[in-house]
Amino acid sequence: MHKRFRFYVLMVLTLGLAMLMGACGQSASHAGYSGDEQLSETSAAAFSSDTSSSAETVIFHAGNGDIKVPKQPKRIVDLTDFYTGYFLALGVQPVGVSTGAIENPYLKGKLDGVEDIGTDPSPEKILELNPDLIITYSGTEGIDKLEQIAPVVAIDFGKKNYKDQMIDFGKLTGKEEEAKAWVDQWNQKINDLKPKVQAALGDKTVSILNPYAKGLFVFGHNYGRGGEIIYDEFGLKAPPEAQKAAIDSGTGWASISIEKLPEFSGDIIFTCPWSGDTTDPKIVYDSAIWKGLPAVKNGHVFQLNPKGDTYNDPVTLEAQLNFITDSLLSVTS
Structure with missing residues (x-):
């Protein structure tokens, strides 16, 4: 996840005893465009000239209202990091994406030739790419500046599950059939794997x-x-305390002290260092409490990728599905 998004998460955690990420925090000011930034007269003129064509448009229901967008956008600039994989899964390659998307290892090789616009791109930087559509988050500061460049679709982070979001992006890009096909293929994979996983794990948490x-x-x-895979798709359970705090609550997360770790630790653990700070994870991993957990003693701990597994886009989910399935089935092998 990119630094801007992580910083927002940490601020929310500090001020509200909560975390809203992410990659991640996934979410008011995901992109910073200072109110002092103005498009130059030359840039504004170029924008006016470039967008004067009568390309066919449709209305898309976005977080920032009903937006008139190109029916089949060709030059998308995606400022979100977390949604880039949706476009790639639809066969739509943006012309510019934020650094966080570039750094997602699961997108490696799929963004060749795409401009890395950094973590806080200026409107002028975005304008250079001549976009016909810009994707950002609801609450992004400076959307009015972006709207001088191209139609802006703002996404309410996490409001929709990934299947519904995929269908939504299919409608946005003129790829609705491809989006439905991906959902159907994904559901078939889950239907094939779920019985095997559930049979192998039984009542393990x-x-x-x-x-x-x-x-x-x-x-x-x-x-x-x-x-999304472990709990929603495979229907596996967390330990009761974790189930109550992070799932049944609807929040999707909980923050605990290391002393409470045994109450929240399952028979199987997926883990990785938190990518939002630089704390040495060995403070936990080398502790007597961690080493005393049954999952640790039994070798049922699996390391996630801190740079990639924070994402839950279709490309990332497909990679996660293989790793998670193999890990879970290895517990009983």
């Missing part, structure tokens, strides 16, 4: 745990790190 500066984050069903 699963935890997703990330050490961070003040203890651990316990993740649930809708904040990446495989939670």
Whole structure:
């Protein structure tokens, strides 16, 4: 996830005893465009000239209202990081994406030739790419500046599950049939794997745990790190305390102290260092409490990728599905 998004998450955690990410926090000011930034007269003139064509448009229902967008956008600039994989899964390659998307290992090789616009691109930088559509988050500061360049679709982060979001992006890009096909193929994969996983694990519980500066984050069903697959698709259970705090609550996460770790630790653990700070995870991993967990003693701990597994886009989910399935089935092999 990119630094801007991580910083927002940490601010929310500090001020509200909560985390809303992410990659991640996934979400008011995901992109910063200072109110002092103005498009130059030359840039504004270029924009006016470039967008004067009578290309066919449609109305798309976005987080920032009903937006008139090209029926089949050709030059998308995606400022979100977390949604880039949706476009790639639809066969639509943006012309510009944020650094966080470039750094997602699961998107490697799929963004060749795409401009890395950084973490806080200026309107002028975006204008250089001559976009016909810009994707950002609801609440992004400076949307009015972006709207001088191209139609802006703002996404309410996490409001829709990934299947509904995929269909939505299919409508946005003129790829609705491709989006439906992806959902159908995904559902078939889950239907094939779910009985095998459930039969192999029985009533074993699963935890997703990330050490961070003040203890651990316990993740649930809708904040990446495989939670969508483990809990929603495979229907596996977390330990009762984790189930209650991170899943049944609807929040998708909980923050705990290391002393409470045994209550939130399942028979199987997926873990990785929290990517939102630089705390040494060995504070947790080398502790007597961690080493005393049954999952650790039994070798049932699996390391996630801190740079990629925070995402839950279709490309990332497909990669996660293979790793999570193999990991879970290895417990009984």
